[in-house]
Amino acid sequence: MFSNLFNFASPQAFYPVAGRMISWFGWSAALLGVAGLYIAFFVAPTDATQGESYRIIFIHVPAAWMSMFLYLVMAGWAGLGLVLNTRLSGMMASALAPTGAMFTVVALVTGLLWGKPTWGTYWVWDARLTSELFLLFLYLGFMALKEAIDDPQRADRAGAILALVGVVNIPIIYFSVQWWNTLHQGASVSLTRAPSMAATMLAGMLVMALAAWMYSIAVSLARVRAIIVAREQDAAWVRSGTR
Amino acid sequence: MTAAIVLVLRRDLLVALRRKGDALNVLIFFVIVASLFPLGTGAEPGQLRAIAAGVIWVGALLAALLSLPRLFAADLADGTLEQMVVSAQPLPAVVVAKIAAHWLTTGLPLALIAPLLGLQYGLPGDALLVLLGAVLLGTPVLSLIGAAGAALTLGVRGAAVLTGLLVLPLFVPALVFGAGAVTASLSGIAPGPHLSLLGALLAVSLPLGLWATCAALRVALD
Amino acid sequence: MTAAIVLVLRRDLLVALRRKGDALNVLIFFVIVASLFPLGTGAEPGQLRAIAAGVIWVGALLAALLSLPRLFAADLADGTLEQMVVSAQPLPAVVVAKIAAHWLTTGLPLALIAPLLGLQYGLPGDALLVLLGAVLLGTPVLSLIGAAGAALTLGVRGAAVLTGLLVLPLFVPALVFGAGAVTASLSGIAPGPHLSLLGALLAVSLPLGLWATCAALRVALD
Amino acid sequence: MPRKMRYMLDAKDLACERGERRLFSDISLALKPGGFARLLGANGSGKTSLLRILAGLTRPAAGEVLWRGEKLGDIAEGYGREMLYLGHAPAVKDELSVAENLMFSARLSGIAASNDQCRMALEALGIGNLAPLSARVLSQGQRRRAALARLALAVPLPLWLLDEPFAALDENAISRVRALAEAHLARGGMLVLTSHQEVPIAAGNTQTVNLGV
Amino acid sequence: MPRKMRYMLDAKDLACERGERRLFSDISLALKPGGFARLLGANGSGKTSLLRILAGLTRPAAGEVLWRGEKLGDIAEGYGREMLYLGHAPAVKDELSVAENLMFSARLSGIAASNDQCRMALEALGIGNLAPLSARVLSQGQRRRAALARLALAVPLPLWLLDEPFAALDENAISRVRALAEAHLARGGMLVLTSHQEVPIAAGNTQTVNLGV
Numbered sequence A: 001m002f003s004n005l006f007n008f009a010s011p012q013a014f015y016p017v018a019g020r021m022i023s024w025f026g027w028s029a030a031l032l033g034v035a036g037l038y039i040a041f042f043v044a045p046t047d048a049t050q051g052e053s054y055r056i057i058f059i060h061v062p063a064a065w066m067s068m069f070l071y072l073v074m075a076g077w078a079g080l081g082l083v084l085n086t087r088l089s090g091m092m093a094s095a096l097a098p099t100g101a102m103f104t105v106v107a108l109v110t111g112l113l114w115g116k117p118t119w120g121t122y123w124v125w126d127a128r129l130t131s132e133l134f135l136l137f138l139y140l141g142f143m144a145l146k147e148a149i150d151d152p153q154r155a156d157r158a159g160a161i162l163a164l165v166g167v168v169n170i171p172i173i174y175f176s177v178q179w180w181n182t183l184h185q186g187a188s189v190s191l192t193r194a195p196s197m198a199a200t201m202l203a204g205m206l207v208m209a210l211a212a213w214m215y216s217i218a219v220s221l222a223r224v225r226a227i228i229v230a231r232e233q234d235a236a237w238v239r240s241g242t243r
Numbered sequence B, C: 001m002t003a004a005i006v007l008v009l010r011r012d013l014l015v016a017l018r019r020k021g022d023a024l025n026v027l028i029f030f031v032i033v034a035s036l037f038p039l040g041t042g043a044e045p046g047q048l049r050a051i052a053a054g055v056i057w058v059g060a061l062l063a064a065l066l067s068l069p070r071l072f073a074a075d076l077a078d079g080t081l082e083q084m085v086v087s088a089q090p091l092p093a094v095v096v097a098k099i100a101a102h103w104l105t106t107g108l109p110l111a112l113i114a115p116l117l118g119l120q121y122g123l124p125g126d127a128l129l130v131l132l133g134a135v136l137l138g139t140p141v142l143s144l145i146g147a148a149g150a151a152l153t154l155g156v157r158g159a160a161v162l163t164g165l166l167v168l169p170l171f172v173p174a175l176v177f178g179a180g181a182v183t184a185s186l187s188g189i190a191p192g193p194h195l196s197l198l199g200a201l202l203a204v205s206l207p208l209g210l211w212a213t214c215a216a217l218r219v220a221l222d
Numbered sequence D, E: 001m002p003r004k005m006r007y008m009l010d011a012k013d014l015a016c017e018r019g020e021r022r023l024f025s026d027i028s029l030a031l032k033p034g035g036f037a038r039l040l041g042a043n044g045s046g047k048t049s050l051l052r053i054l055a056g057l058t059r060p061a062a063g064e065v066l067w068r069g070e071k072l073g074d075i076a077e078g079y080g081r082e083m084l085y086l087g088h089a090p091a092v093k094d095e096l097s098v099a100e101n102l103m104f105s106a107r108l109s110g111i112a113a114s115n116d117q118c119r120m121a122l123e124a125l126g127i128g129n130l131a132p133l134s135a136r137v138l139s140q141g142q143r144r145r146a147a148l149a150r151l152a153l154a155v156p157l158p159l160w161l162l163d164e165p166f167a168a169l170d171e172n173a174i175s176r177v178r179a180l181a182e183a184h185l186a187r188g189g190m191l192v193l194t195s196h197q198e199v200p201i202a203a204g205n206t207q208t209v210n211l212g213v
């Protein structure tokens, strides 16, 4: 009964749609990125206590958000594939993982660079930092597991199980600043409270976050197209060049 | 259900009994890891006491990890696993029994020897009790998560290392709360919250670990 | 002789590298192990520096131990081992190659990344060099002794207990000297004696490990 | 509905894919009590894969398998209580004795066999004298016999799925297994097997599924 | 001395003990170029054990095996360069492709086979198309074929020892292996094999060693 509802989930139907969407998202990402960086480096004022170094926030925070968000999306696709046995879901999860891992690395590296001037050290073993590091390990584990299994269908299902189990790490990252008292600061952007930072800073961060979002969509779509072609080599529609 | 658990448990324990070396290896490894530190760090009593809980917990994690490759791989190779999946017994019961057997042959011995090691590190009496409680609560978590990791990597080349890569991040909370309980008790803070967090962890990982293991085993055989 | 070594080495490396991630997994796994310790023990820079060498050595030992089961067991089960024994190539050459492949895929990557981890733990420059040297000298010892242990456990009943009792204690000198060299250099003492003891250990375990492995393999197949 | 009632095992339009390659498609197979199906085909044609689909181990790429009119996925262990699958891995643990091995695997199939019954089952395969030995010391054929001894206990299970049961057996063992299979069919059991050896099995109702090259 | 010169392989009064039990004793077997010996016996009678003694893997409880007049223990790898042993474990590594597996195992026997030769050897067993596939995906019979492809390369080795070479093979594969064995005998090679299947092999000089029940 799901067959109609999830008709778009066939790789064949999805391939051309994805092709058309990529450029839209790609251009939006570029434009938003330029705008965000402009706000970050030219509009936003110098911070009273941290000087210029605080500007890392415009990359750090969106990257950290994306790293967690993409994991949830990836796990969502993976779970969908496990339940409904749709081929496309596993490919989507595979396509999202490298981008998620990339944002995790960015969050870690910008955090490291920021830590030196503010905390006086690159790295401390605090709960937020450590759980973010383990998010990276989860992404890497997901990719390693998929890489290690020959049969793509089996790899999809095994990867999905891992991704779903790893979801427990996300609340740990997010709430770690509340659960343990750490060096890292707590959430300052919240839906329930008035933001505690300058409006331009907030705007810059949100624009950068949107850019990251668009970028993720564009890159994942491009990657999923490549995966579709690689996996469906035998399928007639690929060979006949309908793409 | 209970009958199935008892059946598989008896069988696994019998096999373990016939290969005593495996369980012993884990125990010896644990002792070596734990006793290496006084050697490596230049035994200052104060320092030792401070790191004792951490060292013992890391030892427990690694020992659990070391014993994981054996959990399902042999059963897969000789066809026992497929017999278990097509058997008249529910797969979750089989998996519960296998995990229980794993805990009885690795986690429990570790829990029993941990207070001895703590003594070696100069932990006071009440901290020893907390340590015992924490290890008793925490090692089943290790077995549960570990089983899921072992099942996911079944039949994969380099499975042992891949398993480590997959499960160690998930082991971390157990380590944090387990070591935290002992450290808290050392500094005169009540270890209760840490221990109940450990209990919560067990409660979460029981269904999650079971589900993941069963699902992964079916995938491995497909 | 050399041709045989190259042949088996190439084959084993090919098997190992068939999975692109395999060597990488060892590294990531090692990094995780090394990150666990500070987490469990609390995070004071002075303390960290003191335990750095111990942590890295335990990581190396664990990586060696984890990878041992797959050294010969798979070859025994699928018949490759008996083919190697009846082959046109001398058995010691085959064994040298297998041990070398094991070291190249576990020991060497660890040795190369160990200084990076040392950096993370705040070790000074000269201690890092000592660490690199010690790990380079020590990991082949682990591979050699480990291979003998893995060969002994094949087939022979009850040998597992024996291995546990023989091999793990034999690992300890490597750990003690290896960690000792770094600790010495940290406290401003020359690490030379420790390193030369490690070298001596390697010189002893090379012929001994080879001989024991070959003999044990023949016994396992008889 | 009528089809459901007539056949105990009913596999419809099965297809199997391995590594993006289609091994077979549109294979159907239906068994009534006493029915016997022989799977034929060259090496690699997909006999083992088909048998694993019938056992519920592998999911077919298309088609479905019904047992007593219900889909396999929905009945899970219920099917396990009525079906015996013997793959080419013998599922015999080196660490246990031959008798212990048999006892545990019978229990796993839901058959509570007494020590005496196990002994008799081993005798039915001609390895009664090996009962107390560790399975490690068995020869290749003895190991297969130890696995096949389950058949002698599996009288209550109506469906047997056997993958190459005669491989590595000597003549004596082959005729013993054959006798067990024929008795099973005679009392209304069902049997699906693959075999490269031409072993004639008497059955009221024989069908052949040829998977080709 | 005269006996030494007449026979290439000369096994005298062999006995084998396993777990304190004597499997067989006073078994003798001698082969000249072109000679063929078939080992018969029930499951567990000791055929594999005898073959392993001939290969130098197991030491006999009594008696000795001479190759070109020298005792096996004294010649070690020298024997390995002239003898091919195929046990029932196929020695095929899952991680390597079918072609790589063959190439490495040929090298191990001292045969430097080119890629083309490997390809042709696989074709001789009817699995040329599987050459680039990972051995993990092979079916049981395909895996045996991949192991047996060594025979097509082992032309320079005068002595072949084969344990159940026909098990799990379909008819086509059996006749291919049989052809390889007959060609080997015809060019003066020697062959010892065990088989429960009655596969006739034409040889100038056939002997049968019956190990009984």
Ligand code: HEM
Pocket: A057, A060, A061, A064, A065, A107, A108, A109, A110, A111, A112, A114, A115, A116, A118, A119, A128, A129, A130, A132, A133, A173, A174, A184, A185, A186, A187, A188, A189
């Ligand atoms: C490698 C080290 C670091 C890691 C892994 C890391 C990780 C994260 C993560 C995951 C978030 C998003 C979670 C949330 O929104 O609540 C975040 C946000 C943030 N981080 Fe970091 N961080 C690191 C270092 C730093 C440093 C050194 C600073 C500055 C002192 C910093 C300042 C912030 C700020 C201000 C936010 C935004 C919080 C908010 O407004 O919600 N981080 N970081």
Ligand SMILES: Nc1ncnc2c1ncn2[C@@H]1O[C@H](COP(=O)(O)OP(=O)(O)OP(=O)(O)O)[C@@H](O)[C@H]1O
Pocket: A150, A151, D018, D019, D020, D021, D023, D041, D042, D043, D044, D045, D046, D047, D048, D049, D050, E137, E138, E139, E140, E141, E142, E168
């Ligand atoms: N992951 C995979 N990728 C490609 N091919 C695969 C994969 N897994 C299995 N195969 C192929 O599927 C077939 C499996 O067949 P199966 O084991 O069912 O054969 P069979 O008929 O039982 O053969 P045999 O007589 O040799 O036992 C083989 O041809 C094998 O090469």
Ligand SMILES: Nc1ncnc2c1ncn2[C@@H]1O[C@H](COP(=O)(O)OP(=O)(O)OP(=O)(O)O)[C@@H](O)[C@H]1O
Pocket: D137, D138, D139, D140, D141, D142, D168, D170, E018, E019, E020, E021, E023, E041, E042, E043, E044, E045, E046, E047, E048, E049, E050
């Ligand atoms: N350690 C041991 N203790 C007791 N018996 C042993 C031991 N090792 C082997 N055996 C016995 O030795 C015999 C080994 O026989 P072998 O494997 O040579 O048989 P085979 O003739 O090749 O049989 P098959 O036809 O089944 O392959 C078996 O009967 C086995 O039970």
Ligand SMILES: [Mg+2]
Pocket: D047, D048, D049, D163, E139, E140, E141
């Ligand atoms: Mg088959």
Ligand SMILES: [Mg+2]
Pocket: D139, D140, D141, E047, E048, E049, E163
């Ligand atoms: Mg045999």
